Amino acid sequence: MKSNKLALWVEGARLRTLPLAIAPVAIGAGAADSVQAFDLTLSTLALAVALFLQIGVNYANDYSDGIRGTDAERVGPMRLTGSGRKSPGAVKRAAFLSFGVAAVAGLCLAAATSWWLIAVGLVAIAAAWFYTGGPRPYGYAGLGEVFVFVFFGVVATTGSAFVQIERITPLTLLVSIPVGLFATALLVVNNLRDIPGDTESGKRTLAVRLGDKRTRIFYIVLVVLPFLTVPFLCGLSQRPAGAFSMFAVLLARKPVQRVIEGARGPALIPVLGATGKVQLAFGVLISVGLFIGG
Numbered sequence: 435m436k437s438n439k440l441a442l443w444v445e446g447a448r449l450r451t452l453p454l455a456i457a458p459v460a461i462g463a464g465a466a467d468s469v470q471a472f473d474l475t476l477s478t479l480a481l482a483v484a485l486f487l488q489i490g491v492n493y494a495n496d497y498s499d500g501i502r503g504t505d506a507e508r509v510g511p512m513r514l515t516g517s518g519r520k521s522p523g524a525v526k527r528a529a530f531l532s533f534g535v536a537a538v539a540g541l542c543l544a545a546a547t548s549w550w551l552i553a554v555g556l557v558a559i560a561a562a563w564f565y566t567g568g569p570r571p572y573g574y575a576g577l578g579e580v581f582v583f584v585f586f587g588v589v590a591t592t593g594s595a596f597v598q599i600e601r602i603t604p605l606t607l608l609v610s611i612p613v614g615l616f617a618t619a620l621l622v623v624n625n626l627r628d629i630p631g632d633t634e635s636g637k638r639t640l641a642v643r644l645g646d647k648r649t650r651i652f653y654i655v656l657v658v659l660p661f662l663t664v665p666f667l668c669g670l671s672q673r674p675a676g677a678f679s680m681f682a683v684l685l686a687r688k689p690v691q692r693v694i695e696g697a698r699g700p701a702l703i704p705v706l707g708a709t710g711k712v713q714l715a716f717g718v719l720i721s722v723g724l725f726i727g728g
Contacts, residue, residue: 442514442519442520443514443520443528445512446492446493446496446512446513446514446520446525446528447489447492447493448492450706450707450710451488451492451620451706451710452488452489452710453616453620453710453711453713453717454484454488454582454586454617454620454710454713455481455484455485455487455488455586455590456481456484456485456714456717457613457616457617457713457714457717457718458484458586458587458591458594458610458613458617458717459477459480459481459484459590459594460594460717460718460721461591461594461609461610461613461717461720461721461724462590462591462593462595462596462598462606462609462610463477463480463594463595463598463721463725464721464722464723464724464725465591465595465605465606465609465671465721465724466595466598466599466725472598472725473597473598476543476546476547476597476598477594477597477598479539479540479542479543479546479597480539480543480593480594480597482535482536482539483536483539483540483543483555484536484586484590484594485536486532486533486535486536486539487532487533487536487558487559487562489532490529490530490532490533490536490559490562491562491565493514493525493528493529493532494526494529494533494562494563494565494566495565495566495573496513496514496515496516496525497515497522497525497526497567498566498567499513499515499516499566500513500514500515500516500522500525501515501522502566502635503635504631504632504635504636504637529563533559533562533563536555536559537555537559540552540555541555543597546597547596547597547600548596548600551593551596551597554589554593558585561581562585565581573637573639574636574637574638574639575638576638576639576640576642576643577640578621578625578639578640579618579621579622579640582614582617582618583615583617583618584614586613586614586617587610587611587613587614587615587617587618588607588610588611588614590610590613591606591609591610591613591614592606592607592610604670605667605670605671605724608663608666608667608670609667609720609724611660611663612660612661612663612664612667612716612720613713613717615656615657615659615660616656616657616660616709616713616716616717617713618656619653619656619657619709619713620706620709620713622640622641622649622652622653622656623653623689623693623702623706623709624706625639625640625641625642625649626641626646626650626653626693626702627698627699627700627702627703627705627706628641629641629642629645629646629649630699640652650693650694650696653690654690654693654694657686657689657690657709657712658686658690660716661679661680661682661683661686661716664676664679664680664720665677667720667724668723671724673723674723675722675724675726676720676723676724677723678719678720678722678723679716679719679720679723681715681719682712682715682716682719685711685712686712688708689704689705689708689709689712692704692705692708693705
């Protein structure tokens, strides 16, 4: 019985989205100025912040969408609140527990590096909650992609590099762009799948505003653009081994093809997981390339 309860919470955490947290930490560490600058403890703490912030976002969205009734027409993975398998209060507590773990890890990072990280962390947690929470959730107004690009791209990547070298460099900013693009692609394909239900419930995501066809084009652009940035990254950083990341394009063919062919509803669920694998592979390969070239 306990294992079944735990399985529900694990499913509610939406493991397919966790590459959003892993990739920026790996790439940020790889983009540090040199191998000598790398500190495993600091990177582990940064990973804990990113992972638990992502899990917290997932539970917070589950709670907020569930109590608003916007999950009624949902065709995606199971939601704890909307399905009635967990009470709204329990899911809300899980969200804030996850945010709390992220905050503790962030506090340790701030103590070891810069207290300014506390302010960044507080803004990130607030943005995570008000994505679908509060009286005027900005995720319902088509601004979710901005949140994901900024916090799971720019902030997560530059922050992961900052805890290693305690400064922001042109390389860490530049390398955060493909990370943000992949993270945004994950959200876009998720919202593409949910266009019918979100339209019915009045949730005006960017996908709802763009419509099915333009959202598919947007997804393809988001998946292709990171690979186009690789030559610039390698050239400006003088780390040609970063080109290893181009091999991740082999994994991108299948999800892009499914989107082009018009996959809808449940058929888009595997595309979400496949997109996460592309992001993770790209992240690991480019971080290794940047690391060994540093």
